[in-house]
Amino acid sequence: MTAIRYPNGKKYVPAASANASKQPTMQNSYSNRGMTLEEDLNETNAYYLEQNIAVIHKKPTPVQIVQVDYPKRSAAVIKEAYFKQPSTTDYNGVYRGKYIDFEAKETKSRTSFPLQNFHDHQLVHMRKVAKQGGISFVIIRFSLTEEVYYLPAERLFEFWDRMENGGRKSITKAEIEESAFSVPLGLYPCLHYLSIVDKLYFAEDET
Amino acid sequence: MTAIRYPNGKKYVPAASANASKQPTMQNSYSNRGMTLEEDLNETNAYYLEQNIAVIHKKPTPVQIVQVDYPKRSAAVIKEAYFKQPSTTDYNGVYRGKYIDFEAKETKSRTSFPLQNFHDHQLVHMRKVAKQGGISFVIIRFSLTEEVYYLPAERLFEFWDRMENGGRKSITKAEIEESAFSVPLGLYPCLHYLSIVDKLYFAEDET
Numbered sequence: 001m002t003a004i005r006y007p008n009g010k011k012y013v014p015a016a017s018a019n020a021s022k023q024p025t026m027q028n029s030y031s032n033r034g035m036t037l038e039e040d041l042n043e044t045n046a047y048y049l050e051q052n053i054a055v056i057h058k059k060p061t062p063v064q065i066v067q068v069d070y071p072k073r074s075a076a077v078i079k080e081a082y083f084k085q086p087s088t089t090d091y092n093g094v095y096r097g098k099y100i101d102f103e104a105k106e107t108k109s110r111t112s113f114p115l116q117n118f119h120d121h122q123l124v125h126m127r128k129v130a131k132q133g134g135i136s137f138v139i140i141r142f143s144l145t146e147e148v149y150y151l152p153a154e155r156l157f158e159f160w161d162r163m164e165n166g167g168r169k170s171i172t173k174a175e176i177e178e179s180a181f182s183v184p185l186g187l188y189p190c191l192h193y194l195s196i197v198d199k200l201y202f203a204e205d206e207t
Numbered sequence: 208m209t210a211i212r213y214p215n216g217k218k219y220v221p222a223a224s225a226n227a228s229k230q231p232t233m234q235n236s237y238s239n240r241g242m243t244l245e246e247d248l249n250e251t252n253a254y255y256l257e258q259n260i261a262v263i264h265k266k267p268t269p270v271q272i273v274q275v276d277y278p279k280r281s282a283a284v285i286k287e288a289y290f291k292q293p294s295t296t297d298y299n300g301v302y303r304g305k306y307i308d309f310e311a312k313e314t315k316s317r318t319s320f321p322l323q324n325f326h327d328h329q330l331v332h333m334r335k336v337a338k339q340g341g342i343s344f345v346i347i348r349f350s351l352t353e354e355v356y357y358l359p360a361e362r363l364f365e366f367w368d369r370m371e372n373g374g375r376k377s378i379t380k381a382e383i384e385e386s387a388f389s390v391p392l393g394l395y396p397c398l399h400y401l402s403i404v405d406k407l408y409f410a411e412d413e414t
Contacts, residue, residue, distance in 0.1 A: 055335045057295055060269035063285065078270065078288035088264055092299060094308070097340030099301035128262045133304030 037106050037141045037148075041091065044189035048095075054194060056093030056100055062086050088125045089136075095194060096202060099134035101126070102193075106141035112170040113140055115163050123160055126153045135197060139183065140176065149180035150196040244313050244348045244355075248298065251396035255302075261401060263300030263307055269293050295332045296343075302401060303409065306341035308333070309400075313348035319377040320347055322370050330367055333360045342408060346390065346400060347383065356387035357403040 041058070048054040067080040089103040103126075105117045129136040136153035151171075159171045171179075181196045248265070255261040274287040296310040310333075312324045336343045343360035358378075366378045366386075378386075388403045 049335065052335065052338060055332070055339050055341070060267040060291075060293075061272075062267035063270050063272075063288070065268075065270075075289055078285065078290070081270070081285035081288060082282055083285070084267075086267075094306035094336055094339040094341035097306065098304065099306040101301070125262070128256065128259065129301055131259060132262050132301040134262070134301035 036143075037104050037139070040190045041104055041139065044191045044193070045091070045093075047189040048194065054093060054095035054100065056091060056095065058091050059086070059088070085119065085121075087121055089122060089129075095135075095197060098197075098201065099129070099132070100197070101129045101134050102137045102139060104139040104141075106143045108143055109170075110142065110144055110173070112172045113142075113176060114170045115160060116169065118156075118160075123157070127157065130154065130157075135201060137193075137196075139191070139193060140180065142173070146185070148183040148185065148191055149176055150183050150193055151176065151180040152200070155179040243350075244311050244346070247397045248311055248346065251398045251400070252298070252300075254396040255401065261300060261302035261307065263298060263302065265298050266293070266295065292326065292328075294328055296329060302342075302404060305404075305408065306336070306339070307404070308336045308341050309344045309346060311346040311348075313350045315350055316377075317349065317351055317380070319379045320349075320383060321377045322367060323376065325363075325367070330364070334364065337361065337364075342404060344400075344403075346398070347387065349380070353392070355390040355392065355398060356383055357390050357400055358383065358387040359407070362386040 038058070045054075045056045045058070048056060062084040063078075063081045064084045065078055065081045067078070069077045069079050071077065089101055091104065092099070092101045094100065103118070103122060105113075107113050107117070126136045130153050138151045138153070138156055140149045140151055141147070142149075159175070163169050181199070183191050183193050184195060186192060245265070252261075252263045252265070255263060269291040270285075270288045271291045272285055272288045274285070276284045276286050278284065296308055298311065299306070299308045301307065310325070310329060312320075314320050314324070333343045337360050345358045345360065345363055347356045347358055348354070349356075366382070370376050388406070390398050390400050391402060393399060
């Protein structure tokens with residue numbers, strides 16, 4: 001789960017590359033800060049895994065492979081491939097027997113979170129997961145203020161439906177503060193988002 | 208989830224390529240029949256998804272990207288990349304609120320299933336999933352006889368531990384018949400493996 005780097009040490013940023021053509025305005029926020037949220041989540045998930053708290057992984061970036069060379073006595077080399085749009089969310093796994101499924105996004109805006117960060121089919125996926133009784137949510141970071149929120153999928157659906165019915169194309173910061181839960185930032189783990197899952201789904205076990 | 212094909216129409220077989228150097232004796236079974244099991248499972252999962260029965264996807268093949276070109280006015284092209292060994296199993300998702308996690312393998316042998324089909328870290332992953340209360344199993348196809356079995360992970364662990372303690376490096380066909388469940392073959396879906404999950408985990412709901 002280590003970050004992929006070019007030979008010159010520059011970090012490889014798949015989300016930005018894959019979405020660059022569609023979301024030019026988001027590209028800067030991805031390339032400057034996007035990996036930080038991903039790295040924090042990877043570290044958190046590695047901590048959960050090591051401590052036997054949960055098994056949650058980021059899915060590999062989907063790639064359409066066109067040409068592969070098989071040199072003698074060495075590993076196969078992919079010579080031509082393209083980024084594909086993911087058909088699901090990026091993270092999933094299991095926690096206390098329950099299926100966990102989420103997407104992580106960040107924005108440089110201080111005032112709202114743009115819904116264009118999501119694709120239609122990701123919403124379709126999240127609705128199906130919720131219907132199957134999975135725990136589905138979004139981790140949203142406001143990168144300028146370093147605030148991280150856990151937004152339950154059910155609330156995201158409301159904002160999405162509002163947009164589809166002609167309403168605003170973003171969730172205001174005030175709405176996020178009202179609908180989402182602040183994720184505690186720490187060292188181990190750095191983004192303890194499962195503490196929110198505990199509160200929302202396992203609260204009765206602790207009383 | 209469509210199969211990747213080379214421009215000449217030849218099917219692209221990632222599992223065989225990635226493992227070819229390690230498992231030369233398995234390569235033929237993968238290249239001739241391997242995609243069939245994968246295709247059957249993809250079709251089955253597409254059926255489950257469409258019918259709102261379950262949300263189960265195959266994870267993308269993990270690829271280590273080394274070089275990407277960004278031509279003007281067209282999509283980014285990956286020019287150099289390598290297959291990575293997956294750190295988890297290939298399939299996961301949610302069914303009736305429960306986390307589902309499995310690996311699919313086939314063999315050309317008529318008499319046994321070689322344990323070299325699995326990597327250490329896949330077993331580590333499956334044990335962690337089982338500890339978290341996830342439903343973990345292996346789908347095994349004997350390609351020459353077209354028989355498909357559902358082997359619960361707990362039984363696989365026993366055979367794996369026997370090997371690590373110096374015992375045989377495969378599971379005999381007789382042992383599979385005893386420890387695993389035959390997966391019904393049909394049209395919709397073609398491999399109804401969730402019927403076994405129903406029997407094993409939700410049987411009391413139906414009585």
